[in-house]
Amino acid sequence: MSCRRSTLFLLPVLASVPAMVLAQSPASAPATQAQIEALQTAVQNAQSAGDNAWMLVSAALVLLMTGPGLALFYGGLVRRKNMLGTMMQSFAMMGLVTILWPIVGYSLAFGHGNAFVGGFEHVFLHGVGLTPNKDYGATIPEQTYMIYQLMFAIITPALITGAFAERVKFSGMAVFLSLWSLAVYCPMAHMVWGVGGLLNSTGGKFPSFDFAGGTVVHVTSGVSALVTALYLGKRAGYPKVPMPPHSLTLSFIGACLLWVGWFGFNAGSAVAASALATSAFVNTHFATAAAALGWTVTEWIRNGKPTALGAISGAVAGLVAITPASGFVQPMAALLIGLLAGIVCALMVSMVKMRFGYDDSLDAFGVHGAGGTLGALLTGIFATSLINPVYGSDTSGKLIPTGVIDGHWGQMVNQIAGIAIAWGLSIVGTLILLFVVDKIVGLRLRPEDEAAGMDLSQHGEEAYDLNT
Amino acid sequence: MLKIEAILQPSKLDAVKDALLEAGIEGMTILEARGHGRQKGHTEFYRGREYTVDLLPKVKIEVVVIDNLKERVIQAIIGAARTGRIGDGKIFVSKVDEAIRIRNDERGEAAL
Numbered sequence: 001m002s003c004r005r006s007t008l009f010l011l012p013v014l015a016s017v018p019a020m021v022l023a024q025s026p027a028s029a030p031a032t033q034a035q036i037e038a039l040q041t042a043v044q045n046a047q048s049a050g051d052n053a054w055m056l057v058s059a060a061l062v063l064l065m066t067g068p069g070l071a072l073f074y075g076g077l078v079r080r081k082n083m084l085g086t087m088m089q090s091f092a093m094m095g096l097v098t099i100l101w102p103i104v105g106y107s108l109a110f111g112h113g114n115a116f117v118g119g120f121e122h123v124f125l126h127g128v129g130l131t132p133n134k135d136y137g138a139t140i141p142e143q144t145y146m147i148y149q150l151m152f153a154i155i156t157p158a159l160i161t162g163a164f165a166e167r168v169k170f171s172g173m174a175v176f177l178s179l180w181s182l183a184v185y186c187p188m189a190h191m192v193w194g195v196g197g198l199l200n201s202t203g204g205k206f207p208s209f210d211f212a213g214g215t216v217v218h219v220t221s222g223v224s225a226l227v228t229a230l231y232l233g234k235r236a237g238y239p240k241v242p243m244p245p246h247s248l249t250l251s252f253i254g255a256c257l258l259w260v261g262w263f264g265f266n267a268g269s270a271v272a273a274s275a276l277a278t279s280a281f282v283n284t285h286f287a288t289a290a291a292a293l294g295w296t297v298t299e300w301i302r303n304g305k306p307t308a309l310g311a312i313s314g315a316v317a318g319l320v321a322i323t324p325a326s327g328f329v330q331p332m333a334a335l336l337i338g339l340l341a342g343i344v345c346a347l348m349v350s351m352v353k354m355r356f357g358y359d360d361s362l363d364a365f366g367v368h369g370a371g372g373t374l375g376a377l378l379t380g381i382f383a384t385s386l387i388n389p390v391y392g393s394d395t396s397g398k399l400i401p402t403g404v405i406d407g408h409w410g411q412m413v414n415q416i417a418g419i420a421i422a423w424g425l426s427i428v429g430t431l432i433l434l435f436v437v438d439k440i441v442g443l444r445l446r447p448e449d450e451a452a453g454m455d456l457s458q459h460g461e462e463a464y465d466l467n468t
Numbered sequence: 469m470l471k472i473e474a475i476l477q478p479s480k481l482d483a484v485k486d487a488l489l490e491a492g493i494e495g496m497t498i499l500e501a502r503g504h505g506r507q508k509g510h511t512e513f514y515r516g517r518e519y520t521v522d523l524l525p526k527v528k529i530e531v532v533v534i535d536n537l538k539e540r541v542i543q544a545i546i547g548a549a550r551t552g553r554i555g556d557g558k559i560f561v562s563k564v565d566e567a568i569r570i571r572n573d574e575r576g577e578a579a580l
Contacts, residue, residue, distance in 0.1 A: 242520070354516075
């Protein structure tokens, strides 16, 4: 989330202010300092209004990704008896993470703290008001930034639910993912986006480029998903018993909602209604289309048919892969990133998953873990200072190169550092939490409950009443 | 009285229904069913994973008729449902001992 915003943008406007004042002044007296200040304030207010409008819309769009987007996407992929249980996992995150965020989550992610985690200065939203926090978006109320970031904190643990679908207790899932959001997500968000964070692209020890959460959201959730899938074991009967999706129609709607919501996710990460937001919006759209093509063609060649599930899975893979790159690369690079993501993720969920035999039920790792890692690497390659001069300019006014395409090979070290930390934190943090929660609450469904399905055994209701 | 049961491809239901009405059959029962004969199933792919679906959706039509309508009904069903490919379905004919109209207790052929 680059908080940089080009103030150059404002210069022509400000420069013209005295002239406007002169023209309007009947006595043609020079503008007073007070008049200039009033106009400057008016200009700032106008910019703030535009930025705040876009950021509030973006926050709503990102919430739309979890519910109903992800809930429908995942829900359609499970068997009928687990539909409500799967959707409830996403909805539970909308509730639980929202409650944790103002109490302590936001502070752990965006408080000052140290290089690894934020402090407790903002617990219970202490000091988070309606004025901007210069560190995180100088033109919008800090509460706008806080609520926007909350939506990211919601969807990240919700993504993990795709790995342990159809076999987890609601209570264990709720406790595990709530703790996960504090112990894994918040530190990772702080390292990448927080002031003074280890991987922060402006001032961190390893300035890693992650515009909207390739490592923070997708690598953490995808790798943690793999760990939970391995820890919990396979679904009863997998892979002998067929477990086809019960409604690709619903998954299709969910995937299309994800695509739309992702504009808030990526373009909103400019934290302003700026040209950079446009760049991220365009890149997001291009990569998604290219990835849908990449996955579809890969599948067409391997299995003989272009499937609807392949097309929408490809789109999601493209959205994941472009997430870290969206505010750093040019549109043609976005097309390439998307195409590669579609092909790689298609092979991940078919060849690699089958070879190793783990039951990542809805391919949370194959899409988010693999796509996020690939995207983070490609960001280092295709990032260019022409789009986002995140390293500023040197004394002669020349932009400092950012990615490999600019000639800055060292960026790959930073990207790999970011990826390695995201993998390491996810593996260690997830394993510890799984172990603790399993001992105290229990995670795996009893065999009879798994057979009956989560809808009946966990919630006492059914998604579809076929008798009325 | 005879009961004629026909298991059909779902897509042929409307054609068979029309053919039966044309043959003078006034009532019928239609059931949604799943099953397979020699056709076996088909394969589906989800994210590269192959699934064999062996129970396919079918419809079953049941009509009860007087004995001398047997061939007419059978021919009507065959005429409408046959494609010549595996999976067209089957017809079963069996004897019915009694028919009762619940509304007025009519018995036998009068109840049909």
